[in-house]
Amino acid sequence: MTASPTLAAFANPVLDAQAAFRALLAAMSRPGTVRALAALPESPAGLSPAAAALLLTLVDSETPLALAGGTAARDWVSFHCGAKLVAPQKARFVLDPGCRLLDLDPGTEEEPEQGATLLLEVDALVGGSGWHLTGPGVRGEARLCVVGAPPDFLADWAANHARFPRGVDVILCAGSRIAALPRSLKIARE
Amino acid sequence: MITAQHEQDSAATATPDRIEGRQNWMSVLARASADDIACRLSGLHPLPRYRLIRGPETGLVMVQGRAGGDGVPFNLGEVTVTRCTLCLEDGRVGHAYVAGRDARQAELAALVDAWLLDESARARVLAAVIDPLAVVQRDAAAEVSRRAAATKVEFFTMTQMR
Numbered sequence: 001m002t003a004s005p006t007l008a009a010f011a012n013p014v015l016d017a018q019a020a021f022r023a024l025l026a027a028m029s030r031p032g033t034v035r036a037l038a039a040l041p042e043s044p045a046g047l048s049p050a051a052a053a054l055l056l057t058l059v060d061s062e063t064p065l066a067l068a069g070g071t072a073a074r075d076w077v078s079f080h081c082g083a084k085l086v087a088p089q090k091a092r093f094v095l096d097p098g099c100r101l102l103d104l105d106p107g108t109e110e111e112p113e114q115g116a117t118l119l120l121e122v123d124a125l126v127g128g129s130g131w132h133l134t135g136p137g138v139r140g141e142a143r144l145c146v147v148g149a150p151p152d153f154l155a156d157w158a159a160n161h162a163r164f165p166r167g168v169d170v171i172l173c174a175g176s177r178i179a180a181l182p183r184s185l186k187i188a189r190e
Numbered sequence: 191m192i193t194a195q196h197e198q199d200s201a202a203t204a205t206p207d208r209i210e211g212r213q214n215w216m217s218v219l220a221r222a223s224a225d226d227i228a229c230r231l232s233g234l235h236p237l238p239r240y241r242l243i244r245g246p247e248t249g250l251v252m253v254q255g256r257a258g259g260d261g262v263p264f265n266l267g268e269v270t271v272t273r274c275t276l277c278l279e280d281g282r283v284g285h286a287y288v289a290g291r292d293a294r295q296a297e298l299a300a301l302v303d304a305w306l307l308d309e310s311a312r313a314r315v316l317a318a319v320i321d322p323l324a325v326v327q328r329d330a331a332a333e334v335s336r337r338a339a340a341t342k343v344e345f346f347t348m349t350q351m352r
Contacts, residue, residue, distance in 0.1 A: 004275065004283035008243050079275075080244065 005072070007042040009056055009080040016041070020057040024171065027180040032133045032142025034125045034179045041080075046073035050173040051095060051119055058117075059083045059093055066091035068098060088116075095119040101156040104168045112165035115183065123148030125174045132188040133181075144179060145190075146172060157187050215306055215320045219299035220288045222323045227298040230319040238278045238305055246274035246293035246300075274300040282307045 010016035016039035023035045043052035046069035059065050059081045066088040067074055077083060088099045094116055107115030130145025131154075149172075150156075160167050160183060167183030181187070219227065231237060248270060255266040273287045274296035284304025286296045302319055306312050 004277075004285070005243065006277045006281055006283065008241070013247070 005044065005076040005079050007044055007076055009041045009076075010039060010053070011041075012039070013056075015039070016053070017057045020053045024054065024057065024178065024180065027171070027178050028169070028182055029137050030142075031135065031137050031180060031182060031185045032127060032144045034127050034144070034177050036177050040176055044072040044076040046070045047076070047095075048121055048173050049176045050178050051121055052076075053176075054119060054171060054173065054178065055081055055083075055093070055095070063092045064090055066094040066096050066099070068096035091116055093117050093119065095121075097121060097150070100150075101153070101160050101168055101170070106160070106163060106166040106168055109166060112167070115166060116168050118168050118170045120149070120170055120172050122146050122172050122174050125172055125177050125179050127179075130190050132190065133185055134188075135182075135185040137182070138185070143190075146179075147174075154187060154189055157181070161186055212303070212306070215316070216286070216299070216303060218320050218324045218327065219286065219302055221327050222295070222299075224292050224295035224298055226323060226326075227295065227302065227319065230322060231298065231302070234315065234318050237301065238280075240276045240278050240284075240301060240304065242274070242276050242297075243283065244273070244275040246272055246296040248272045248291050248293070272296040276300045276304060278304045278308075280308070 019039050020037055023037055027033060027035045037050050037053050039053070040049040041052050041056055043049045047055070055065070055077055059077070061082040061084065063083060064086040065077065065081070065083040067077055067085055074085065078085065083093075088094050088096055088104060090105070092105075092114075094104055095118075097120070099118070101118065104116040104118060105114065107113060124145075124147035126145040126147070128143050128145075130143055133142040133144055134140075157170075164183055169183050170181040172179045172181065249272075250268040251271045253266045253269050254263045256263050269289055270291055271287055271289055272291055272293055272295070273285070274293070275283065275285050276297070277283050282304045284300040284302070284307065286299035286303060288296050288299055302315065305315050306320075
């Protein structure tokens with residue numbers, strides 16, 4: 001049973017979701033760039049404004065979602081997105097800090113687009129220093145400093161990158177800012 | 191496209207007779223025009239203050255039918271539906287789904303729904319809003335069926351004529 005949330009979502013559902021989608025598209029096609037989302041929803045406890053905006057943009061009743069966080073977050077997402085909540089292994093989108101990259105569905109060789117997308121909440125995102133990023137969408141090399149990433153993230157990422165075209169894409173969320181790590185990206189420690 | 195959602199409030203309010211009562215007033219509100227609801231509410235000022243949680247927004251809902259009532263379900267067609275969810279200052283959440291495009295009707299219906307969840311106000315709001323609207327709707331339905339009944343053909347008579 002789902003309780004009704006007492007928080008609204010986007011003030012302007014269509015245009016705000018389009019703006020968030022556009023920002024995500026830009027972040028995904030230029031890995032290492034940090035984008036601020038302009039229009040943010042009222043977000044419940046346990047979800048950053050950026051993560052809440054991305055869920056409203058990407059998730060609906062046809063995209064199974066694995067969601068950690070308290071009942072406030074789950075009720076809000078169930079009500080506004082209408083998403084089915086499932087175990088992380090079966091989810092298209094995952095927002096669960098306890099989940100490791102390699103536990104998630106990487107798609108198949110025939111249908112790599114079926115791979116899951118992990119939304120990872122971190123403390124801060126700063127461009128220009130930190131990890132060395134190379135790969136499609138990056139001219140030469142990009143730098144991204146991720147404060148608060150899980151300790152074994154880079155080792156998991158190397159294994160995730162190695163199974164290309166299968167794999168999991170990651171969207172990093174910090175407050176109202178996002179950055180994306182598509183599976184084609186190679187990451188080296190600073 | 192609106193996806194059908196079954197939203198229920200806390201377990202405490204979800205006993206069968208309460209669900210039935212809520213279904214009853216929601217169906218009366220869904221059939222009443224915005225002006226009718228506003229007119230009945232005018233005697234109850236001040237109205238509770240509220241904030242919108244979702245909508246009012248208009249979308250489509252697929253209506254399914256079954257041939258003969260028990261056949262295989264088929265898509266009958268899409269109906270335009272406007273829905274609204276709002277929250278009173280005391281945290282009570284009201285919902286409305288109404289056929290058509292009238293955003294004001296959906297908003298007023300959701301407001302009355304939320305207000306009726308408050309047991310201290312329920313009797314007053316039922317008496318001022320729901321009961322009179324229900325009487326009008328029942329009379330209108332009776333009038334339609336009375337007119338339809340007048341055109342009924344007695345096939346019994348025709349078989350007697352053979």
